[in-house]
Amino acid sequence: MTSVQEIKQRFGIIGASSLLDRAIDKAMQVAATDISVLVTGESGVGKEVIPKVIHQLSARKHNPYIAVNCGAIPEGTIDSELFGHEKGAFTGATNSRKGYFEEGNTGTIFLDEVGELPLSTQVRLLRVLETGEFIKVGSSKIIKTDVRIVAATNMDMEEAIKNNKFREDLYYRLNTVEITIPPLRKRKEDIHLLFRKFAADFADKYKMPPVRLAPEAIEMLNNYRWPGNIRQLRNLAEQMSVLEHDREISAHTLHNYLPAINENNMPAIYNKKQESDFSSEREIMYKLLFDMKSDLNDLKKLTLDLMKSGDTASFKENNEQLIHRIYGDDDEVEEVNKVLHLPQKPEESRYVDYNEDEEVYEEHVVEESLSLQDKEIEMIRKALERNGNKRKKAADELGISERTLYRKIKQYKL
16 A cells, blocks of 8 residues: 555645645545545645645546636636636637536546636536536537546635635535645644755756755754745745855854744635635724824813913913823823923913914923013013014024014014
């Protein structure tokens, strides 16, 4: 009886992972039967090798083996590709044509990315699985076929069924036996083995010495999550084989090819639930932004109330309540009070003037013995005197705009 190790050598499968061995063992067990198989796993894990193993170990091994990428065929032509069409069935159908199910009679058909099939095509495929019959596009004649179907997908099929993207009855017909290929991050013992194999292949292809990894680089390679799985690892090996002059790759060099080495990358398997999670996160962010806008409006209103009333004690109390609501932290309240220059000493009174034209806050400190207006006039006069009546410099010193200063000079007739 053929062993798992012999199958690996025969089909060029690299790896010592127990999860990988389990997948190959299941493929060997179902090969002798004609039951349908669904191969699942993330994108890039190498799902396409399992149908080949099943076909070559079956009684159909001398008959046709056809691999069809369902996601690469346009929706308008996929029925014709799979089941064929009659002459004149649609515009451009100048001749009759056999489909894959007719060409692959007595053999095996591998339907890759089966989750991408349109619902109308799923109905036709279900009929083939149940009765072995199909009808060409534009024909009424029933054709019999004897094919073994092996399908593969990286979709969350249960989620696709919930969202009415895939027929439940077809799913259970295809999924008589499910074989799951583990992602590369769950096969850490295989990562360096695969890299060495790819490096040797590209060295032979490009007629150059193979690249090799320093010990720190090997550790980095093994700790990476590999969202693109084996496909990504192969591309990495090819890039470094071509671009790097130094044949020994350091951890620093490897990091340049893996810029997100420390990030918690999402798995590459497609999951509709992720999409809905992202929508929820966006909704939360929008709500936070609207809440922040509301809080800023409240702060503006409090500032305008202070400008009108001059009651800084009341303003400080209301402001602290608002900051507590936003931050929930006494230290934050103190820091915000400092930024807003709220009164800290009882012998001084401070107020903030909000200039609607310039959209700035103008701070004024007033001793209890002086009126606000007198103090403001005094400050403006002193600033003008110190700056030789140059309004721009005086405005900069006062921390207000030149336009506001000019309005104040006219108002107080200075």
